[in-house]
Amino acid sequence: MSLIFDIKKYSINDGPGIRLTVFFKGCPLNCIWCHNPEGISPKKEKMHNRNKCIKCKSCVGHCPNSALAMEYDEIITDANLCVGCGQCTEACPTGALEISGAELSVDYIMKEIKKESFVFDQSEGGVTFCGGEPLMHRSLLMELLDKCGELRIHRAVDTSLYATESLVREIAQNCELILADMKHMDPAMHKKYTGESNELILSNIRMLANEGFTFTPRIPLIEGINADEQNITAAARFLASLPGFEERTVELLPYHNVAKGKHEKLYTNYNPDNIPMDKPSPETIARCIAIFDSYGIEATSR
Ligand code: SF4
Ligand code: SF4
Incomplete structure (x- = not known):
């Protein structure tokens, strides 16, 4: 069963124009910097906002599986139970609990997409499917791509490309743009x-280039991980070796420490090994752009 964990309106960073972004839950990778850790597990997950919790214990009494308990003045969850x-979320008087992941029908998602038609038309935007990893959900993704295609809505798919070549090709044949993550x-x-x-x-990026698909390479730029000269030079050299590179713009996506609060809500550990990660400085971003430029590739940063 495919789950969706968010549908966001008015996105301006996930393809051309103003977009509606649909987030699929579940990912084959587990990046330590992931901005959407609630998108990694393909299962529904309960999120608990401690700041909103008044410790009334209403949720504890309403859980049919005895998964919740109050210990040391904290609500704790037994993930195995x-x-x-979602019954606890209904019992919570303050909205401190929410479930990430919902089984949404194609009709429901298409209704949300169609509501934005005017915005898409005015801005030359469209819909972007991301995650998590949308390619983990071939059936639902293909159905949505088909329906959007019938309505001539611009379709982008933001993917890790950690999928079989045949699946990547099939998706690329059924959308206008692939946003291709390059992490290291x-x-x-x-x-x-x-x-x-x-x-x-x-190998999938090479296939997309060789077969003439439209794709935008995207690099999450993280100081301490991949923003060094050696890695960026290797990325520029790789992209410059692909056909059509001179028409392609690389997007650098500077890292932000936004996931920490989400990990707290999920009761998961953010960067458990304390690997140094930082937002890249303006100087680092400029240096990376200059490296791509030296290979004849335009790079942009938000
Ligand atoms: S979602 Fe809430 S009520 Fe349902 S099993 Fe989990 S803790 Fe219990
Ligand atoms: S019901 Fe909500 S406010 Fe009350 S203890 Fe549970 S999470 Fe906290």
Whole structure:
């Protein structure tokens, strides 16, 4: 069952124009810097906002699985017992609990998309499917791409490209733009920071270029992880080796420490190994842009 964990209106960073972004839940990677940690697990997850909690224990009494308890003045959840049914959220008087992930029908999602038609027309925008990893949800994704295609709505898919070549090709054939994440050029570093190596991803990028698909490489730029000269030079050299590189713009997405609060709500650990990660400075961003420029590639940063 495919779950959606968010639908955001008025996005201006996920493709051309103003966009509606649909977030699929579940990802084959586990990047330590992930801005959307609630998108990693494909299952429903309960999120608890401690700042809103008045410790009334109403949720504890309403959980049919005895997954909740109050210990040391804190609500704790037994993840093995919680099935994400959401009954506790209904019992909470302050909105401190929410469930991330919902089974939304194609009709419901299309209704949300169609509501934005005017905005899409005025801004030359469209819909972007991201996650998590939308390619983990082939059936729902393809149905939505087909329906948007029938309505001539611009379709972008933001993907890690950690998927089979045939699936990437099928999705690329059914959308106007692939937003292709490039996290690290070194296979060992990629595995260390995301849990998987990068060979499949780079091979899929090469396939997209060789077969003439429209794609935008995107690099989450993180000081201490991948913003060094060696990695950016390797990325520029790789992209410059692909056909059509001179028409392609690389997007640098500076890291922000926005995930910490979400990890607290999920009761998961943010950066458990304390790997140094920082927002890149303006100087670092300028240096990265200059490296791409030296290879004849335009790079932009938000
Ligand atoms: S989501 Fe359901 S199972 Fe999980 S803690 Fe809440 S009531 Fe219990
Ligand atoms: S019901 Fe809500 S406010 Fe009350 S203890 Fe549970 S999470 Fe906190």
